[in-house]
Amino acid sequence: MDLHAVLTPPLSFPLTPFTEDDRLALDVLGLHVEQQVAAGATAVFIACGTGEFTALSREEYREAVALAVKTVAGRVPVFAGAGGGPAAAREFIADAAECGADGVLLLPPYLVSSSPEGVLGHIRYVVADSPLPVIVYQRANARLSPATALALLDLPQVVGLKDGLGDIEQMQRIVATVRTSGHERAGSFSFLNGLPTAELSARAYRAIGVGSYSSAVHAFAPDLAHGFARALDRGDDALVDALLAAFLLPLADLRDRVPGYAVSLVKAAARREGLPVGPVRPPLVEAREEDVDELVRVIAAGRAVLAAHTATES
Numbered sequence: 022m023d024l025h026a027v028l029t030p031p032l033s034f035p036l037t038p039f040t041e042d043d044r045l046a047l048d049v050l051g052l053h054v055e056q057q058v059a060a061g062a063t064a065v066f067i068a069c070g071t072g073e074f075t076a077l078s079r080e081e082y083r084e085a086v087a088l089a090v091k092t093v094a095g096r097v098p099v100f101a102g103a104g105g106g107p108a109a110a111r112e113f114i115a116d117a118a119e120c121g122a123d124g125v126l127l128l129p130p131y132l133v134s135s136s137p138e139g140v141l142g143h144i145r146y147v148v149a150d151s152p153l154p155v156i157v158y159q160r161a162n163a164r165l166s167p168a169t170a171l172a173l174l175d176l177p178q179v180v181g182l183k184d185g186l187g188d189i190e191q192m193q194r195i196v197a198t199v200r201t202s203g204h205e206r207a208g209s210f211s212f213l214n215g216l217p218t219a220e221l222s223a224r225a226y227r228a229i230g231v232g233s234y235s236s237a238v239h240a241f242a243p244d245l246a247h248g249f250a251r252a253l254d255r256g257d258d259a260l261v262d263a264l265l266a267a268f269l270l271p272l273a274d275l276r277d278r279v280p281g282y283a284v285s286l287v288k289a290a291a292r293r294e295g296l297p298v299g300p301v302r303p304p305l306v307e308a309r310e311e312d313v314d315e316l317v318r319v320i321a322a323g324r325a326v327l328a329a330h331t332a333t334e335s
């Protein structure tokens with residue numbers, strides 16, 4: 022798989038819909054994934070952070086991945102989240118492969134901290150028998166150094182690194198170390214911006230050679246996610262700035278308001294957009310109605326910016 026060709030932003034990270042009586046809402050998940058692809062997602066990352074990976078049982082995980090694969094039907098690659106401790110992560114990768122996923126996003130291990138060398142050891146252990154290409158998610162306790170990031174290139178299963186730390190200076194070091202290493206995979210290894218509301222840092226990451234990014238916005242307002250991505254791509258700074266001011270910065274402030282809102286607000290936004298994705302599972306808390314109302318106003322402001330831009334163009 023040529024990841025450079027397929028990982029064009031914004032990448033879709035679907036939500037996992039639940040019913041009010043706490044079952045996986047597979048019909049809604051199928052509809053959601055279909056809408057994501059129809060809206061132009063270039064890759065679908067199922068059961069990752071936005072998809073409440075940590076809240077899923079093994080069986081639910083398998084059902085969600087299999088359904089995403091069936092729904093996408095080869096139109097774009099499907100990556101499945103995998104995580105937990107090293108042994109559990111291996112099992113999730115095996116499940117993802119059995120369910121037909123094209124690749125895996127390796128989430129950080131839980132309840133443990135380690136050095137970059139320890140994190141590299143974890144990755145090495147987890148991917149040892151992986152039949153699927155793996156993108157490593159550097160975030161929270163999973164921090165790499167330039168040297169350990171470079172060592173990932175010796176693991177043929179590892180095809181990319183997604184950054185959720187936001188230390189742009191360190192990321193610049195990592196990208197430069199890999200790209201100038203002379204390693205045979207130096208040019209083909211992928212880097213992704215995986216910060217929360219990655220659109221905020223998309224320009225800065227692009228400047229250090231990390232052009233692709235995940236988009237939680239794509240899960241509830243793909244029109245805004247694509248409008249922003251197009252503006253960024255054609256260097257329309259005025260529109261990028263206007264969307265940042267009206268929509269993305271207020272959205273990021275709202276997502277920061279309560280721990281867990283990074284997911285529960287996105288889910289609430291999808292519900293307000295008409296998709297019955299149901300509640301979040303604990304330990305996430307439901308977004309307060311007044312915060313969701315504010316989010317709805319912010320989404321409308323973003324759409325007004327896009328509409329005004331389209332009107333001046335035509």
Ligand SMILES: O=C([O-])C(=O)C[C@H](O)[C@@H](O)C(=O)[O-]
Nearest residue numbers: 069070071217218235236237
């Ligand atoms: O694991 C995940 O769901 C992600 O990292 C993707 C999200 O879109 C993330 O970028 C965010 O929450 O904005």
